Amino acid sequence: MPVSDKKTPIHQVMQEEVETGPVDGLILEERLGYALRRAQLKVFKHFDEAMREHDIRPAQFSALVIIEGYPGVTQASLAQTLAIDPPRVVNLVNTLESRGLAVRVRSKRDRRSYGIFLTRAGEALVVTLKALSEQSDLTATQGLSDIERRQLLALLRRVYSPQAPEK
Amino acid sequence: MPVSDKKTPIHQVMQEEVETGPVDGLILEERLGYALRRAQLKVFKHFDEAMREHDIRPAQFSALVIIEGYPGVTQASLAQTLAIDPPRVVNLVNTLESRGLAVRVRSKRDRRSYGIFLTRAGEALVVTLKALSEQSDLTATQGLSDIERRQLLALLRRVYSPQAPEK
């Protein structure tokens, strides 16, 4: 594609003169989206390693923890808490159910909805997974002190739920 | 809360008794991956809105900013900085080139590689986009003070590049 060459045809500019090495001190690092993505990539990489043995994906882990904390939670509520759409929850719960970690129980009150419960196997697994993920977070952020790690968590919380108390 | 108590088959437990409302105070909120994902979802949503008019995706924006800062950057270097794989860079640059925002210039030194440069249109656009994204970050984090916003950015940087100076 011919460059718009109002004055200096870009083709003639620097060819030999440019140093193209590792890039830092970038303006991009001032952008929140970039920083969040890079940090998440790292934290998720550690998480994946920690969960590999149990073949658990991030969304599956989150679902297990929520179900543990709120036995009988509905799929709609699960979708809201995970910030995913109902169709994904169906797949998610299908997987957990087929692996014997959770069960759907039809609600007597509202027979359209299900309550989701952990099985014994699910309860046992989630205990293990929580410990693993906690350790994974620590190793992923070993450059931070405990205080800094809590600061980071608090700031992130205030980004995604603005009215949350600082705690 | 009548959680499965050692003996009772989970199916028989609570059916009517469970309150399934909005969920907070969750253990999940202590997990870095969850917090990062939620924060990123929010920041990216604002970013998407800000860029909608220009039909620019996050990776495209990042690429434009990098090319602006490092004219003649190679695709391999771009891949490394964006933390994406070389095949994605091909598509990325194809899009930018077809939209007249950037051009590939074959390197004389190493004729396997290209230097990527912004066109005039690309240079003009990236100035606009940087201002928009800066504003987008501010509105996405309006619950934070300037100091807190910089703290967050600094902490994130130290997560994804552990040896970086605190600045």
Add this chain to the structure above:
DNA sequence: TATTGTTATACTCTATAACTATA
């Protein structure tokens, strides 16, 4: 009429292997 869960579908993002052309 509205809501819960479901199916189907498509689109983006991401990862991998294999190819080409240069070095």
Add this chain to the structure above:
DNA sequence: TATAGTTATAGAGTATAACAATA
């Protein structure tokens, strides 16, 4: 042989519309 870029492909993740059963 090694590297830069490319092609092809497949798998996640995500979003949307439309449907069935129930309220």
